[in-house]
Amino acid sequence: MKELWKGNEAIAEAAVRAGLDAYFGYPITPQTELLEYLSARLPALGKRVFLQAESELAAINMVYGAACAGARTMTSSSSPGFSLMQEGLSYIAASQVPCVVVDVMRGGPGLGNLAPTQADYFQMTKGGGHGDYHPIVLAPASVQEAVDLMYGAFELAEKYRTIVILAIDGNIGQMMEPVELPPMRERNKSDFGWELTGARGRERRIITSLFLKPEELEHMNTALQTKDQAVRANEVRYVERLTEDADLVLVAFGSAARISQTALKQARANGLAVGLFRPITLYPFPDQALARLSERVNQFLVVEMSAGQMVEDVRLAVERKAQVHLLGKMGGLVPMPDEILDRIYAHMPVREEAALTAEEALLAAYL
Amino acid sequence: MLNETLGVVYERPHTLTDVITHYCPGCTHGVIHRLVAEVMQELDIQHETIGVASVGCSVFAYNYLDCDFCEAAHGRAPAMATGVKRVHPDKIVFTYQGDGDLASIGLAEIVHAASRGENITVIFVNNGVYGMTGGQMAPTTLPGMKTTSSQTGRDVVTMGFPLRMSELLATTGGASYIVRRSVHDPGHINQTKKAIKKAFQVQMHGLGFALVEILSSCPVNWGMTAHDALDYIKEKMVTYFPLGDYKISDAVKALK
Ligand SMILES: Cc1ncc(C[n+]2csc(CCOP(=O)(O)OP(=O)(O)O)c2C)c(N)n1
Numbered sequence: 157m158k159e160l161w162k163g164n165e166a167i168a169e170a171a172v173r174a175g176l177d178a179y180f181g182y183p184i185t186p187q188t189e190l191l192e193y194l195s196a197r198l199p200a201l202g203k204r205v206f207l208q209a210e211s212e213l214a215a216i217n218m219v220y221g222a223a224c225a226g227a228r229t230m231t232s233s234s235s236p237g238f239s240l241m242q243e244g245l246s247y248i249a250a251s252q253v254p255c256v257v258v259d260v261m262r263g264g265p266g267l268g269n270l271a272p273t274q275a276d277y278f279q280m281t282k283g284g285g286h287g288d289y290h291p292i293v294l295a296p297a298s299v300q301e302a303v304d305l306m307y308g309a310f311e312l313a314e315k316y317r318t319i320v321i322l323a324i325d326g327n328i329g330q331m332m333e334p335v336e337l338p339p340m341r342e343r344n345k346s347d348f349g350w351e352l353t354g355a356r357g358r359e360r361r362i363i364t365s366l367f368l369k370p371e372e373l374e375h376m377n378t379a380l381q382t383k384d385q386a387v388r389a390n391e392v393r394y395v396e397r398l399t400e401d402a403d404l405v406l407v408a409f410g411s412a413a414r415i416s417q418t419a420l421k422q423a424r425a426n427g428l429a430v431g432l433f434r435p436i437t438l439y440p441f442p443d444q445a446l447a448r449l450s451e452r453v454n455q456f457l458v459v460e461m462s463a464g465q466m467v468e469d470v471r472l473a474v475e476r477k478a479q480v481h482l483l484g485k486m487g488g489l490v491p492m493p494d495e496i497l498d499r500i501y502a503h504m505p506v507r508e509e510a511a512l513t514a515e516e517a518l519l520a521a522y523l
Numbered sequence: 524m525l526n527e528t529l530g531v532v533y534e535r536p537h538t539l540t541d542v543i544t545h546y547c548p549g550c551t552h553g554v555i556h557r558l559v560a561e562v563m564q565e566l567d568i569q570h571e572t573i574g575v576a577s578v579g580c581s582v583f584a585y586n587y588l589d590c591d592f593c594e595a596a597h598g599r600a601p602a603m604a605t606g607v608k609r610v611h612p613d614k615i616v617f618t619y620q621g622d623g624d625l626a627s628i629g630l631a632e633i634v635h636a637a638s639r640g641e642n643i644t645v646i647f648v649n650n651g652v653y654g655m656t657g658g659q660m661a662p663t664t665l666p667g668m669k670t671t672s673s674q675t676g677r678d679v680v681t682m683g684f685p686l687r688m689s690e691l692l693a694t695t696g697g698a699s700y701i702v703r704r705s706v707h708d709p710g711h712i713n714q715t716k717k718a719i720k721k722a723f724q725v726q727m728h729g730l731g732f733a734l735v736e737i738l739s740s741c742p743v744n745w746g747m748t749a750h751d752a753l754d755y756i757k758e759k760m761v762t763y764f765p766l767g768d769y770k771i772s773d774a775v776k777a778l779k
């Protein structure tokens with residue numbers, strides 16, 4: 157049965173149902189409903205931990221400790237708080253313990269504003285903290301998809317002993333949509349073989365990110381890179397719409413993809429052969445799929461709520477085989493379908509045979 | 524013959540690994556490690572204990588203390604320990620931190636762990652300098668004390684005053700056991716061991732936050748012989764950092 161849920165709260169409930177053991181967080185708009193929701197929900201379930209930390213620094217290090225202890229653990233924040241977490245995330249990546257972080261992005265840099273953006277793309281997908289590592293980054297374009305991705309996030313994190321980040325722009329976090337929530341999953345606590353529980357009846361375990369000998373640190377880094385290759389080989393997710401005959405393909409994620417979808421419908425109704433490519437995993441980035449597309453598509457228009465961050469990965473993926481244009485909105489401004497349409501017109505001719513009826517376009521472009 | 528008549532009075536606790544130390548000659552980290560190991564053995568908690576090492580000379584505490592361990596980011600050990608303990612409330616969780624780690628970069632984390640009454644044990648080693656990075660000024664460096672980053676002596680007008688952490692933490696509601704001890708001679712070492720034992724017992728009884736601050740020497744970075752460094756604790760450090768009990772809750776007092 158579908159119910160009307162606010163994005164942040166739906167994500168929180170999905171985390172609970174996915175078996176969240178321990179949440180640590182700090183208030184910041186536009187993420188706070190997630191923390192508030194869990195502050196009531198987790199203690200009511202008993203044996204689950206909710207703790208409001210003194211800062212995001214503390215929150216991510218509490219997550220680090222809980223993860224080392226083998227718990228399903230997460231935190232959530234918004235951009236300035238997410239910046240503060242980068243130190244902890246680097247340690248978590250190096251220690252190879254699993255956790256989930258929800259970043260409900262807001263305007264920056266600096267204190268910025270509370271409006272929705274996608275400008276943490278670099279920080280999320282390129283590592284963010286010091287050293288070589290990449291979290292898995294998932295970008296839902298609806299509240300339902302946010303719920304579904306959150307529901308699978310812990311298992312994904314545990315599978316690779318890595319960080320999974322949910323890249324939520326403020327629109328998805330704040331809007332209400334009908335969603336179907338998944339069932340409550342009881343987690344059968346298995347022994348991972350690495351978590352700290354006290355060394356009764358087994359060899360003691362040490363979780364550290366310190367390897368003073370260069371050869372040992374190289375070994376750890378090689379392990380991270382090997383894992384990264386597996387992630388890139390197995391976990392790429394994306395959606396393609398109407399790209400088969402497209403002369404121009406819009407590339408967008410999150411709520412920018414939702415708006416692009418509207419522009420796509422209008423474009424098709426007007427006889428413009430436009431398609432849409434929506435990465436669901438921002439990392440691993442679907443570069444091979446884009447490269448394949450660029451064999452026959454000459455133009456890409458990247459629509460982002462930033463000065464242009466994902467556009468760099470798109471350019472790398474298509475390797476100059478196609479033109480890559482950018483429509484970047486900054487400051488928390490959201491691109492309007494008309495703006496996207498104007499940009500499409502600027503780059504391509506009308507082709508009568510590409511025209512779909514409004515109804516056909518609606519069906520075909522459904523995300 | 525001898526073996527038959529004499530018993531063993533002193534040996535390495537089995538909770539201490541049999542490896543060569545990386546600490547400098549005369550450093551008292553080793554003495555304190557041993558005390559923690561003895562307490563773990565006496566309380567029979569080796570297999571229930573999860574240690575949280577910090578960033579400083581004692582970053583390798585896990586090479587010596589034989590139990591499950593994780594290694595925190597600089598200053599964040601109390602937050603990491605909070606995460607471990609909240610997930611495993613039935614385990615014994617302790618941090619081992621230096622004064623740069625605990626009183627400077629990690630000040631917020633220690634104060635809030637204390638004020639939450641986090642049920643963990645903190646071993647706080649105060650040697651007045653940043654040992655690991657080569658003896659820079661710490662938040663605990665005494666006025667006038669020369670370090671590599673206060674080369675003519677700490678001038679309190681421009682560099683501020685040393686922080687008295689035990690006094691500060693004793694003001695928090697959640698703290699149950701806050702004491703300051705020293706390891707500058709055998710008598711004080713014994714008192715320190717008793718305090719460490721108590722600080723673990725506080726946790727075993729679920730009585731809240733326990734911290735033992737231990738005045739410790741750093742002969743290499745202080746530019747002194749090992750012996751002179753111990754005298755420096757006795758004569759100089761204890762005047763600014765008086766030894767004593769700063770907070771002992773009624774529940775802890777009632778502990779036998
Ligand atoms: C974020 C960060 N900043 C700085 C350092 C460098 N650093 C390593 S140990 C240390 C000081 C440790 O001093 P203290 O806690 O007093 O312990 P001691 O070495 O004296 O035992 C510093 C500044 C670091 N590792 N991480």
